[in-house]
Structures are given as C-alpha cells and as structure tokens.
Amino acid sequence: MPKLTDTQIQQRLTEGRNYKRLYGELRVRFDEVVDEHKQCPKLLAAQQAQLDKQAIQIAELQQMVFGKKKKLPMGGTPIGPSAKQPRSSGSYHRPLPPASTVTVEVALPLPAACTCGGSFDSNATTMHTRYEEDIPLPELTPNYQAHLVTKYVIERGRCLACGKAATGGGRGLGGAQVALGPNVRLLVCHLIAVGGLSYAQTTNLLLTLYGLDVSGGEIAAMLQSKHQNWLPAFVQLKADIRAAPVRHYDETPWAIQAEQGAGYAWVMSAAGSPQTLFHCATSRGAPHARKLHGKDSSATVHISDDYSAYRNLPGMQQLCWAHLYRTIRDLRYNANLPEEQLPYVQAWYETFAAIYQDLRMYLTEQYDEVVREQQATELWQRVQALASQTPPSSCGEPDKLRRLKAQLLRAGQTRLFVCLPKNTPCDNNRAERDLRQLVLKRKRSFGSQTEKGAQALATVLSLCTTAWRTTPQGYFKALAGLGV
Numbered sequence: 001m002p003k004l005t006d007t008q009i010q011q012r013l014t015e016g017r018n019y020k021r022l023y024g025e026l027r028v029r030f031d032e033v034v035d036e037h038k039q040c041p042k043l044l045a046a047q048q049a050q051l052d053k054q055a056i057q058i059a060e061l062q063q064m065v066f067g068k069k070k071k072l073p074m075g076g077t078p079i080g081p082s083a084k085q086p087r088s089s090g091s092y093h094r095p096l097p098p099a100s101t102v103t104v105e106v107a108l109p110l111p112a113a114c115t116c117g118g119s120f121d122s123n124a125t126t127m128h129t130r131y132e133e134d135i136p137l138p139e140l141t142p143n144y145q146a147h148l149v150t151k152y153v154i155e156r157g158r159c160l161a162c163g164k165a166a167t168g169g170g171r172g173l174g175g176a177q178v179a180l181g182p183n184v185r186l187l188v189c190h191l192i193a194v195g196g197l198s199y200a201q202t203t204n205l206l207l208t209l210y211g212l213d214v215s216g217g218e219i220a221a222m223l224q225s226k227h228q229n230w231l232p233a234f235v236q237l238k239a240d241i242r243a244a245p246v247r248h249y250d251e252t253p254w255a256i257q258a259e260q261g262a263g264y265a266w267v268m269s270a271a272g273s274p275q276t277l278f279h280c281a282t283s284r285g286a287p288h289a290r291k292l293h294g295k296d297s298s299a300t301v302h303i304s305d306d307y308s309a310y311r312n313l314p315g316m317q318q319l320c321w322a323h324l325y326r327t328i329r330d331l332r333y334n335a336n337l338p339e340e341q342l343p344y345v346q347a348w349y350e351t352f353a354a355i356y357q358d359l360r361m362y363l364t365e366q367y368d369e370v371v372r373e374q375q376a377t378e379l380w381q382r383v384q385a386l387a388s389q390t391p392p393s394s395c396g397e398p399d400k401l402r403r404l405k406a407q408l409l410r411a412g413q414t415r416l417f418v419c420l421p422k423n424t425p426c427d428n429n430r431a432e433r434d435l436r437q438l439v440l441k442r443k444r445s446f447g448s449q450t451e452k453g454a455q456a457l458a459t460v461l462s463l464c465t466t467a468w469r470t471t472p473q474g475y476f477k478a479l480a481g482l483g484v
Helices: 006-066 182-193 199-210 216-229 231-242 286-293 321-332 339-364 369-387 399-416 429-445 451-470 475-480
Strands: 156-158 165-167 246-253 264-270 276-281 301-304 316-319
Touching: 006 321, 006 399, 182 199, 182 216, 182 451, 182 475, 199 216, 216 231, 216 451, 231 264, 231 276, 231 451, 246 286, 246 429, 264 286, 264 429, 276 286, 276 451, 301 429, 316 321, 316 399, 321 339, 321 399, 339 369, 369 399, 429 451, 451 475
Parallel strands: 246 301, 301 316
Antiparallel strands: 156 165, 246 264, 264 276
C-alpha cells in the first residue's frame, strides 16, 4: 500500500472530524425523532377525542337547525307520560253553547210537500238541534259596526270666585283631539302580550277587523301608559310570587336594539299557581337573578337549571331533571357518537333514565316526609355509583358525559333530591312553558327597541299572562280593574 502524503493525511483527518460531527448531529436528531414518535399516540388520541367531540357538536347543531326526528331510535327507556289513549269520536266535537249565549233562534220546518210532490208523515217526524257560532266581519255582517265613536261636547268656564278654570265632567282638554278608548288599549295589550304579535301584525289586525289605523308609536305609547298605571299591580304580583314556597326560574335572550342587540328576559313563576312575572334586562348577570328573587327567601325552594346565577340565591335549589335527562338522551341518540362508545353510553343512559323514572314515581305517591328522605338517600346512592363509573379503557367516554358526571357529583343530594322531602316538582318545565310565548314572539318582533320599552313589555306581559290564566272568562274585566 503506497504511503500517504502529509496532504492526504490532513484531508482524511478533516473528513473524519466532519463525519464525527455529522454523526453527533444525526444522533441528536434521531433522539428527537424517537421522542416525537413516542408522543404520536398521545397526539392522535387527543386529536381523535377532539374530532369525536366536534362530530357530536355538529350533530347537535344540525338538530337545532333542522329539528329533531319525529321518533328516536328504539332501545332507550321511555321517560314521560304514558302512551296517549285513543280519543272518542265525541272528543272532536265543539261543546254545546249555553242557552244564554243564543242570540237568534231560527225554525226550519219541513216543506209542505216533497220535491216529488208527496207529503210527509207528521207522526214520524223528529226534531234536532244544531248550533252555529260566528263573529261579525266588515262588509259581510248586516249593520256591522266596526268601532264606536263617542262625541263629547265639553263646556269650559272659569270660576268668578276663585278664578280657576273648570270643564264639564272634569274631563281635561289636553292631548290629541281624537284618542283611542280603553277597550282598544286593553286589546292591544292582549295582542302584544298573550297573542305574541309584533307591532306590524297588531296594526294590520286592528285595521282589517275594526278599521282602526294605529301606528307603532301609538302602540308603544299605550304599553308605556299601561306600564305606569299597572306598576302597583306588578309590584304586588312580584310580592305574591316571592311569598310562594316553590318557584321556577329561567331566562332566554331578548334583544334590545338600542343596546346593540344585547338583552335577556327572565321569568319567575309560582309553582302550582298561574302567577308569572317577567323581567327584561340588558344582560344575563347574577345581579338580575338576585333582584328578581328577593332577599327574604331563605325558606323557599327555587327550581332551575344549573346556570351559576341561580346557585347562590337564598333558599334551597332543586336542579331540573328534565335538563339532565335531555343531556344524556341527546348524547345517546347523537348520530355522530363513535360506535365503540355507544354500548357504554347506552347502558349509562338507561340506568340514568331508570333513576329519573323512579324519582317521578316517588313524587306521585302519598307524601310521607320520613319515607321521602329515605327515597332521596337511596336515589342519591344510585346516582353516586353511576357518576363514579369509569368507562372501559378500549372505548373511553365523550366529553359531554364526563361533564355530566361531574355536574351530578357537584350538585349532591341537596340539589338533586330536595324535591322529595319538600314535595316539589323535579323539573323546570313550568318556566320553560312560560318563556315559550316570549320565544315565539321574539321570532316575529326581534325584541324591543329600547330598554324602557322592554321594561314596559315585561310589566304588561306579566299581568296579562297571569290574568289570562287566572280568569279567562272575565279576562278583560280583570285587566280593566288593574287601572285605567
């Protein structure tokens, strides 16, 4: 082998040093790749969990946008009222009107002869009664009077003794020369509040049926006037509901346009009573819940969802079981729930549904405080065992179920089962039904223009709704008694 020159030796030494340095760099990079490879399963698991969570949320959003299926898939435990009984043919008939309401009675005897020329046997004829209910309509009802116009001739004079001016009947001369009467104002309040109509719909209805051209500004002024006149009755209604031992609470967005669309409508209803009170505010903050609830309420039970604003209110809280049940039911029937998680979620759902069904059954039994306390303890132990379950390692559990478990354990027996010893409802369906009319109105009117208008709506809505449910036959008379 030929001897290397000094130049060749230096060249090879340089190459060796370069290889050594390159090997060190590659060794570091190799260790980094190994570490990254070790992290891949964790990253993939986290990403898959996120994808599963988003898939479930997408299904929930699709359900919100396109609505629920008419029938849920089979396999779940039914919760709620039993199957409807078949209706009889008589149940589809309108009830017979009382004799006192009959305005016109018309006799319709047989003709003297049949169309063929023959006669009828007078001994074989029978008499039958039928009724027709109708309303007057412009242009179709003879002597129809769309609305009454009363002309007042008011004399005005000045007292020679005191110099004070006076008018006949004490009727003032201020304001517009033509004003709408009290009945129109009551009807407008009813259409806006109970009917849930928008200003435009109310205007069209009054114009079509009564020939009254009423502007949106006039409607707003009517509501403000009733708000001021009915304020004492509104305050009394609030006091009466606060005095109730059991109350329902809920809230829903109610846009106030002057506040860039922010705003919420709150409802407080007395359990077992038609009394309902609404409160409109610019936010969903806890101070509004406390303002609605009142301070002297330590002995009461308030039923609500698990929104944090209700947790620290004075008194005892009963969580709405309908909310909890819908959470796991919707997850159980979520179309994007991973197949490997379905058996565990289905078993969890059926166990929870059985607990809910037993709770509802206990509430229908005759009240005995000692027995109810024992039932509450027994159900809480079942809830604890269910919420403490761990899913099989092969499937894991959805994030929504994990949060529901934590929510149940955080609530405890004192917030889940106060309904049993206190004999109160276990759900908040009453408040949700009370808010439904406002939710439907929101779709038609898109909220209120100003905060002042929202407050007026809350007063009118509270009193009209309560009066409508309390005295439907004497409804307008009850409203007229609240103040001019």
